[in-house]
Amino acid sequence: MRIESGVSLKPYNTFGLPAVAHTLVRVESDADVRQVVDHPQLGRAPKFILGGGSNIVLTRDMPQVVIKVEVMGRRLVEEHARGWIVEAGAGENWHEFVMWTLAQGLPGLENLALIPGTVGAAPVQNIGAYGVELQDRFDSLDAVDLVTGRSHTLRAALCAFGYRDSEFKHSLAGRSVITRVRFFLPKPWQPVLGYLELERKVAETGITQPSPQQIADWVIAIRRAKLPDPAQIGNAGSFFKNPVVTPEQCRDIIGRDPEIVHYPMPDGSVKLAAGWMIDACGWKGKTVGKAGVYEKQALVLVNRGGAIGSEVMTLARAIQESVYGRFGIRLEPEPVVV
Ligand SMILES: Cc1cc2nc3c(=O)[nH]c(=O)nc-3n(C[C@H](O)[C@H](O)[C@H](O)COP(=O)(O)OP(=O)(O)OC[C@H]3O[C@@H](n4cnc5c(N)ncnc54)[C@H](O)[C@@H]3O)c2cc1C
Numbered sequence: 001m002r003i004e005s006g007v008s009l010k011p012y013n014t015f016g017l018p019a020v021a022h023t024l025v026r027v028e029s030d031a032d033v034r035q036v037v038d039h040p041q042l043g044r045a046p047k048f049i050l051g052g053g054s055n056i057v058l059t060r061d062m063p064q065v066v067i068k069v070e071v072m073g074r075r076l077v078e079e080h081a082r083g084w085i086v087e088a089g090a091g092e093n094w095h096e097f098v099m100w101t102l103a104q105g106l107p108g109l110e111n112l113a114l115i116p117g118t119v120g121a122a123p124v125q126n127i128g129a130y131g132v133e134l135q136d137r138f139d140s141l142d143a144v145d146l147v148t149g150r151s152h153t154l155r156a157a158l159c160a161f162g163y164r165d166s167e168f169k170h171s172l173a174g175r176s177v178i179t180r181v182r183f184f185l186p187k188p189w190q191p192v193l194g195y196l197e198l199e200r201k202v203a204e205t206g207i208t209q210p211s212p213q214q215i216a217d218w219v220i221a222i223r224r225a226k227l228p229d230p231a232q233i234g235n236a237g238s239f240f241k242n243p244v245v246t247p248e249q250c251r252d253i254i255g256r257d258p259e260i261v262h263y264p265m266p267d268g269s270v271k272l273a274a275g276w277m278i279d280a281c282g283w284k285g286k287t288v289g290k291a292g293v294y295e296k297q298a299l300v301l302v303n304r305g306g307a308i309g310s311e312v313m314t315l316a317r318a319i320q321e322s323v324y325g326r327f328g329i330r331l332e333p334e335p336v337v338v
Pocket of ligand 1: 014049050051052053054055056069090115116117121122125129168176178179227228229230235237238
């Protein structure tokens with residue numbers, strides 16, 4: 001492990017927000033994490049686990065010990081009649097890992113291409129896009145407990161995956177450092193094309209049986225067209241979760257706002273498009289201080305240049321209030337506010 005002091009976290013969060021980590025420790029293995037736990041000073045200090053910083057809002061300097069997870073490596077673990085199991089170190093870049101699986105002829109993750117961040121953070125909020133969620137391809141993960149220093153392997157049931165949610169946001173938050181994740185990629189491969197924008201690509205191109213790489217290319221093109229590149233404009237992707245309501249609540253809202261974009265869920269509940277609600281409240285393209293709402297997608301808050309975390313949160317609260325005032329729905333932030 002490598003211990004550094006007084007580290008600026010600005011380059012380590014995609015919003016580009018300023019904050020300083022009093023102590024930052026880079027861990028490259030389970031043994032490194034255990035060393036942190038056994039360390040005479042670091043062991044008992046509060047900790048924050050950092051991946052690629054693409055789903056956090058830093059509102060202040062960090063007195064906690066920041067553990068930057070840099071466990072690398074990727075491999076095909078086994079192949080059998082029902083599918084392949086692949087594994088990646090938690091510090092691997094997610095998108096590069098997806099591209100690597102495709103290059104190896106191991107399809108299944110293509111709909112999740114170009115999501116920023118690391119492999120280790122992917123189970124934390126059960127990342128999802130274009131009709132696929134991490135839990136649909138999950139096998140198991142390895143983690144080290146920051147209190148006991150013990151390594152353990154968790155299967156899906158213990159991770160309690162939900163919509164942008166898992167046990168790593170609850171009882172295991174800040175307690176369990178994920179060091180490796182294994183994915184089950186089922187055979188025979190089936191394309192997932194039910195998402196509206198992918199259906200449009202099929203119709204536009206006339207390619208009715210796309211390859212996994214073709215789907216990845218479509219997903220990349222769609223994402224580039226509608227989401228800001230954090231290298232150019234600081235952001236953390238979707239800032240709010242899409243609220244899930246009962247059919248009765250949805251009918252009530254439709255009565256007042258017939259055009260509200262909503263998706264029926266398999267369990268009978270209804271997901272409302274938070275971006276549509278924010279847009280309907282007139283926020284798209286607006287700026288408050290140095291934070292703003294992205295012009296092409298109202299669900300994304302952006303750093304207009306030199307923003308600080310509290311400005312982003314002031315804007316987020318103003319949006320929450322106006323959405324509550326009009327629709328009676330409380331929007332919940334998706335990124336972790338630190
Ligand atoms: C432009 C853009 C587009 C995005 N699109 C999507 C999308 O389509 N779908 C989607 O689901 N998300 C999306 N996101 C959000 C983000 O990319 C994911 O949540 C990603 O998994 C975060 O990874 P990270 O490594 O950057 O995590 P970080 O931001 O570093 O951390 C996020 C949380 O995970 C915890 N954590 C990180 N690493 C570990 C670890 N190894 N062990 C335990 N806990 C850990 C942190 O403590 C923190 O609570 C987008 C973000 C951006 C900027």
